Amino acid sequence: MSLIQEIDFGTPASKASTQVTLTIDGQRVSVPAGTSIMRAAKAMGTSIPKLCATDSLEPFGSCRLCLVEIEGRAGTPASCTTPVAEGMTVTTQNPRLAKLRKGVMELYISDHPLDCLTCAANGDCELQDMAGAVGLREVRYGYEGDNHLCEVKDESNPYFTYDPSKCIACSRCVRACDEVQGTFALTIAGRGFASRVVASQAEPFLNSECVSCGACVQACPTATLTEKKVIEVGQPEHSEITTCAYCGVGCTFKAEMRGEDVVRMVPFKDGKANRGHSCVKGRFAWGYTTHRERILKPMIRRSTSDPWREVSWDEAITYTASEFKRIQAKYGRHSVGGITSSRCTNEETFLVQKLVRTAFGNNNVDTCARVCHSPTGYGLKTAFGTSAGTQDFDTVEHVDVALIIGANPTDGHPVFASRLKQRLREGARLIVIDPRRTDIVRSPHIEAEYHLPLRPGTNVAVLSAMAHVVVTEGLIDEAFVRERCDWSEFQDWAAFVSDPRHSPETLEPLTGVPAADLRGAARLYATGGNAAIYYGLGVTEHSQGSTTVMAIANLAMATGNLGRPGVGVNPLRGQNNVQGACDMGSFPHEFSGYRHVSDDAAREMFETVWGVEIDNEPGLRIPNMLDAAVDGAFKGIYIQGEDILQSDPNTKHVAAGLAAMECVVVQDLFLNETAVHAHVFLPGSTFLEKNGTFTNAERRIQRVRKVMTARNGYEDWEITQLLSNALGHPSNYAHPSEIMDEVARLTPTFAGVSYAVLEEHGSIQWPCNAAQPAGTPVMHMDGFARGRGKFVVTEYVPTDEKTGPRFPLLLTTGRILSQYNVGAQTRRTDNVLWHEEDVLELHPHDAEHRGIRDADWVKLQSRAGATTLRAKITDRVAPGVVYTTFHHPATQANVVTTEFSDWATNCPEYKVTAVEVSISNGPTEWQERYEAFAARSRLIVDAEPAE
Ligand code: SF4
Ligand code: SF4
Ligand code: SF4
Numbered sequence: 001m002s003l004i005q006e007i008d009f010g011t012p013a014s015k016a017s018t019q020v021t022l023t024i025d026g027q028r029v030s031v032p033a034g035t036s037i038m039r040a041a042k043a044m045g046t047s048i049p050k051l052c053a054t055d056s057l058e059p060f061g062s063c064r065l066c067l068v069e070i071e072g073r074a075g076t077p078a079s080c081t082t083p084v085a086e087g088m089t090v091t092t093q094n095p096r097l098a099k100l101r102k103g104v105m106e107l108y109i110s111d112h113p114l115d116c117l118t119c120a121a122n123g124d125c126e127l128q129d130m131a132g133a134v135g136l137r138e139v140r141y142g143y144e145g146d147n148h149l150c151e152v153k154d155e156s157n158p159y160f161t162y163d164p165s166k167c168i169a170c171s172r173c174v175r176a177c178d179e180v181q182g183t184f185a186l187t188i189a190g191r192g193f194a195s196r197v198v199a200s201q202a203e204p205f206l207n208s209e210c211v212s213c214g215a216c217v218q219a220c221p222t223a224t225l226t227e228k229k230v231i232e233v234g235q236p237e238h239s240e241i242t243t244c245a246y247c248g249v250g251c252t253f254k255a256e257m258r259g260e261d262v263v264r265m266v267p268f269k270d271g272k273a274n275r276g277h278s279c280v281k282g283r284f285a286w287g288y289t290t291h292r293e294r295i296l297k298p299m300i301r302r303s304t305s306d307p308w309r310e311v312s313w314d315e316a317i318t319y320t321a322s323e324f325k326r327i328q329a330k331y332g333r334h335s336v337g338g339i340t341s342s343r344c345t346n347e348e349t350f351l352v353q354k355l356v357r358t359a360f361g362n363n364n365v366d367t368c369a370r371v372c373h374s375p376t377g378y379g380l381k382t383a384f385g386t387s388a389g390t391q392d393f394d395t396v397e398h399v400d401v402a403l404i405i406g407a408n409p410t411d412g413h414p415v416f417a418s419r420l421k422q423r424l425r426e427g428a429r430l431i432v433i434d435p436r437r438t439d440i441v442r443s444p445h446i447e448a449e450y451h452l453p454l455r456p457g458t459n460v461a462v463l464s465a466m467a468h469v470v471v472t473e474g475l476i477d478e479a480f481v482r483e484r485c486d487w488s489e490f491q492d493w494a495a496f497v498s499d500p501r502h503s504p505e506t507l508e509p510l511t512g513v514p515a516a517d518l519r520g521a522a523r524l525y526a527t528g529g530n531a532a533i534y535y536g537l538g539v540t541e542h543s544q545g546s547t548t549v550m551a552i553a554n555l556a557m558a559t560g561n562l563g564r565p566g567v568g569v570n571p572l573r574g575q576n577n578v579q580g581a582c583d584m585g586s587f588p589h590e591f592s593g594y595r596h597v598s599d600d601a602a603r604e605m606f607e608t609v610w611g612v613e614i615d616n617e618p619g620l621r622i623p624n625m626l627d628a629a630v631d632g633a634f635k636g637i638y639i640q641g642e643d644i645l646q647s648d649p650n651t652k653h654v655a656a657g658l659a660a661m662e663c664v665v666v667q668d669l670f671l672n673e674t675a676v677h678a679h680v681f682l683p684g685s686t687f688l689e690k691n692g693t694f695t696n697a698e699r700r701i702q703r704v705r706k707v708m709t710a711r712n713g714y715e716d717w718e719i720t721q722l723l724s725n726a727l728g729h730p731s732n733y734a735h736p737s738e739i740m741d742e743v744a745r746l747t748p749t750f751a752g753v754s755y756a757v758l759e760e761h762g763s764i765q766w767p768c769n770a771a772q773p774a775g776t777p778v779m780h781m782d783g784f785a786r787g788r789g790k791f792v793v794t795e796y797v798p799t800d801e802k803t804g805p806r807f808p809l810l811l812t813t814g815r816i817l818s819q820y821n822v823g824a825q826t827r828r829t830d831n832v833l834w835h836e837e838d839v840l841e842l843h844p845h846d847a848e849h850r851g852i853r854d855a856d857w858v859k860l861q862s863r864a865g866a867t868t869l870r871a872k873i874t875d876r877v878a879p880g881v882v883y884t885t886f887h888h889p890a891t892q893a894n895v896v897t898t899e900f901s902d903w904a905t906n907c908p909e910y911k912v913t914a915v916e917v918s919i920s921n922g923p924t925e926w927q928e929r930y931e932a933f934a935a936r937s938r939l940i941v942d943a944e945p946a947e
């Protein structure tokens, strides 16, 4: 395996459709109009020396190294900033140009440390390369004059250093932060000789606005900004393309390695979701793979009060199978089930649901999508016929109006947020519907035209009011609706939303959204050009989650905002493989490709291939499994890659369900919360240790490639296979590609998917088949998958979770950029520096009323339970609303959330919990219990270090 090198064309590609022909160094070349001379030269194989240019950034023209001569023009213009012209004749190499370039390089080198041999960037430094390219052998000016060689390093960021002595003031870092990331954290302060890159107000990087995305590090042509791991271990020797295992954006990376050691993760320019960008998690937070707390050997215990006993894989699998067999013999076939994970690959989740349907012989399989995007599946399938988002991320480049509802992309989907911000800076307009003033509402050079800070739990009412404006003001796209949708259902819906009870003015007291703002937002969405809706868990995790998804679909259909680039309904999926886990048949009522288990033709297909009979009734969902366990009917569970005790609502009920089971099997990287109740612990593998595929929020199937040996001994799919064999259902895949072949055989929407096609195209957006081998970037172009688009009347039904004198505040939850979900991975990296604990945001009025000051310990109490955490007083939340994250188990935020859930899918109502906040008297019983557990885990780790 060699190091994958990407070509740097110097300047971005032109999107023009017309071609221009010119001559460079005697050779004719045709390129799109608007292309720079530098890029045109590179396209024909000529590298013009450069330092301040790189093709991820707009040309800047500061270093003057890329000078060329153009016939008929005076002087030596910079080739990076000069566009091509028809008939132009360019010379890139001659003695005059060589002399000029050498002179420029002499000036740079005279103020640069000459420590190349010991520099971390040796062999990967553009300054060094350019010195060679221009033939620089000596510097006439000497090194004695004023210079920057004694500048002090900034080591504050845990992942990279800033060494100003090596800076050539090319501004690539500043432009990367502005243009690519959109944070605007860096500037060049001072002038001339005093020019210096500074973060924020000349602060250390760690204390500045920098969000550690690493774009500046990647853009820096010298060792000024360098990954600490490169300094520590040296330059990488080989690399492999793989996919980030954190969020649903699905960024593609080059894992750059030395042997089996990851040196750095470099976002891949050809990655179609991320286009060469990343966030702090994907680029830097992979150290958990070798964290000492990782469990690498299987463990069993007869009772959860016994200590764990390390055993061989053989013993662990045999014991697990015998327990499941014993339980089924005693309590019946339906007394056991399994849970798949959106953190795992498609192949792994497919295998878990297959194990449940074949070896367990029931449909009791569910996935963590139950607690996040199950309403998306239900709502979009009802409206359009397909349980998936309609667009690819590239479509954002055509968006005129972005409507974000219930999503916080800057924190939850950062690379998509950066791409959206680029479009917003180009002039697209923004509507944000969110109880909090999230970062995207106002960030550098971006301001939402409308922020509708609705009261949590009133999404459907707000969307009905928007629809009211669209219909009553005649803003519908009637031609689209008549051609593409069911007209009579549309009329029913239009009559429903036109009712005065849905007017913004009538609903204002309920939603808290000023009617004038709501009217303005609705008009903008309907008339502002291409309008795209992006939504997240603030839509789905409600008692009316599915209704809200359908209300969004109604709005998009009514305004004709579907079926072309730049529009659509786009769920921002939380975990890396939420889409894939759902696609693979992880729900108890569906096979892969969303075919109901009662569909005789589909079921018979699976029965024939798998050689078993399959129930034609749906199995149990996660909450039903826990209820049945408490009732004594459900006794054994196999949980792959999920920590339901921390992630699922109403922790006490989850704990009671798990405690009532006789065999709880947890397969994970670390001893998680759920493992408190486990009898078997099967150590799992990380994304760096396995082969497979993930499917991101745009339905894009991408390869995950193994770059190191699985430290636990097996990839996760192999563990499921061992278990299946031990349970008596033979399974003998030699490679995950064979599992994908089976998925493709059994799933019409995956008909054309194979590892060979993935190799050829890099990725595939399903649906795909022989006619569309690379898949379908934009869905429903020529009609909806279900035929005619379905308008559903979406009556607002208030949640049963009500505020009152005991619990007068509404709690809503979310994420933060540096942490990921329950934090099992990110808490075991230096990302904790940015978020050491979960805090409770509350409005100054609510704080003052309760005598709470910033950073006070407070008790957060609901009718389900209580926890304590620190207060953060901020007007980002509206009065009456409090907000926290759930990344740290010590916080136990889900002790507070309730059992209420979406009426259609049981997705928990995480976003609305009635609570009270008071000054705390110390940790709750649950937090003390966690501490005791954590202490026990530490004992195991101390006794048996993983490394
Ligand atoms: S790491 Fe990212 S956010 Fe921080 S300064 Fe560099 S480009 Fe800006
Ligand atoms: S830190 Fe690197 S990218 Fe930024 S100005 Fe200096 S040399 Fe250029
Ligand atoms: S966490 Fe999401 S945005 Fe960040 S690098 Fe990974 S896939 Fe990309």
Ligand code: FES
Pocket: 049, 050, 051, 052, 053, 060, 061, 062, 063, 064, 065, 066, 067, 078, 079, 080, 081
């Ligand atoms: S690369 Fe063109 S001026 Fe620097």
